[in-house]
Amino acid sequence: MSIRRLNSNNLHLAAIVALVIIIVASQAHAAGLAVSNGWIRKLPANLPAAGYFDLHNGGNKAVSLNAASSPACGMLMLHKSENIGGMEHMAGVASVDVAPGATLKFAPRGYHLMCMNPGPALQIGAKVPVTLDFADGTKITTDFAVRNAAGK
Numbered sequence: 001m002s003i004r005r006l007n008s009n010n011l012h013l014a015a016i017v018a019l020v021i022i023i024v025a026s027q028a029h030a031a032g033l034a035v036s037n038g039w040i041r042k043l044p045a046n047l048p049a050a051g052y053f054d055l056h057n058g059g060n061k062a063v064s065l066n067a068a069s070s071p072a073c074g075m076l077m078l079h080k081s082e083n084i085g086g087m088e089h090m091a092g093v094a095s096v097d098v099a100p101g102a103t104l105k106f107a108p109r110g111y112h113l114m115c116m117n118p119g120p121a122l123q124i125g126a127k128v129p130v131t132l133d134f135a136d137g138t139k140i141t142t143d144f145a146v147r148n149a150a151g152k
Helices: 002-031
Strands: 033-041 049-057 063-069 073-084 087-092 096-098 103-106 111-118 127-134 139-147
Touching (some): 033 127, 049 063, 049 073, 049 096, 096 103, 103 111
Parallel strands (some): 033 139
Antiparallel strands (some): 033 049, 049 103, 049 111, 073 111, 127 139
């Protein structure tokens, strides 16, 4: 009887896990969004860290990334660096739009995440969760690798 109960419990647990995976996958798939190559550049002495990733919009409508968060950062903001008149400037942005079928790369000297007040979880070699929030209510959480200032 205990073997049957164990098998029955395992089946129930497997069914619940499969259902959760299907729901989460269908939400991300319905939005047509994919996040890849996520990493955070950790700087010494608790200086602000920067996050980089690729965001692909496989859907048929433009999407707008409105915010980001991570328990590894006191505050995680959308930023953009650009060269204006030979001077490098960096500023926060309220949102970033991604056209249908396009991939936007968050990279040094362009769009990036700015991690203010990095917490103790932000250690080189670790992975930390980052949640991206979109205007349509979609949220995607994925792990970002923590790398050194050279990106290694």
